[in-house]
Amino acid sequence: MNIKKYNKEYYKKNREKILEERKNNRNNINKRVRERYRENPEKFSDRSKKWRQKNPEKSKLNNVKNRVSVKFDILNYYSNGKFECACCGENNYFFLTLDHINNDGKKDRKLGISFYFKLRNNNYPEGIQILCWNCNSAKGIFGVCPHNDKNKRMKEIERFLLLKYKVMEDKKPKPLSNNKAE
Numbered sequence: 001m002n003i004k005k006y007n008k009e010y011y012k013k014n015r016e017k018i019l020e021e022r023k024n025n026r027n028n029i030n031k032r033v034r035e036r037y038r039e040n041p042e043k044f045s046d047r048s049k050k051w052r053q054k055n056p057e058k059s060k061l062n063n064v065k066n067r068v069s070v071k072f073d074i075l076n077y078y079s080n081g082k083f084e085c086a087c088c089g090e091n092n093y094f095f096l097t098l099d100h101i102n103n104d105g106k107k108d109r110k111l112g113i114s115f116y117f118k119l120r121n122n123n124y125p126e127g128i129q130i131l132c133w134n135c136n137s138a139k140g141i142f143g144v145c146p147h148n149d150k151n152k153r154m155k156e157i158e159r160f161l162l163l164k165y166k167v168m169e170d171k172k173p174k175p176l177s178n179n180k181a182e
């Protein structure tokens with residue numbers, strides 16, 4: 001039996017054990033792969049380029065899988081497994097985003113999805129929380145989410161809007177009476 005075949009057989013028989021070991025050992029494995037990559041980057045990129053050309057469909061699927069899996073890991077970690085917005089509790093996966101708690105994410109935003117990989121590779125540093133699109137952009141615009149009613153500024157804006165709305169209500173034409181027959 002040649003070594004390739006032997007490895008394949010071994011993997012088949014001990015799949016669960018191997019996967020479990022890999023999972024527990026992910027950081028070390030990633031480190032080793034990165035080291036090997038640094039030693040000989042051309043060999044690596046050559047090989048993966050060839051593989052991608054040979055398997056375009058699989059390669060596309062892998063890309064999607066990697067993106068979904070990294071987002072899953074990030075949401076899982078920073079929401080303590082709750083998968084919800086830290087502000088309003090929105091739990092639709094597609095609405096959930098990363099937020100820099102101290103609004104210092106300008107540089108990181110430019111990285112796009114690679115920022116997610118960076119966080120995971122760096123063992124989930126502090127300063128990040130999960131917010132939904134609504135709460136995240138409101139925080140971006142007002143400096144604080146309107147859900148946070150402890151904030152004075154938001155209270156003022158709310159009072160002003162309510163007042164304006166009331167004035168508008170007074171000016172609205174009265175609904176027509178239904179008793180035309182009278």
Ligand SMILES: [Zn+2]
Nearest residue numbers: 085088132135
């Ligand atoms: Zn929210």
Ligand SMILES: [Zn+2]
Nearest residue numbers: 087135145147
């Ligand atoms: Zn909110």
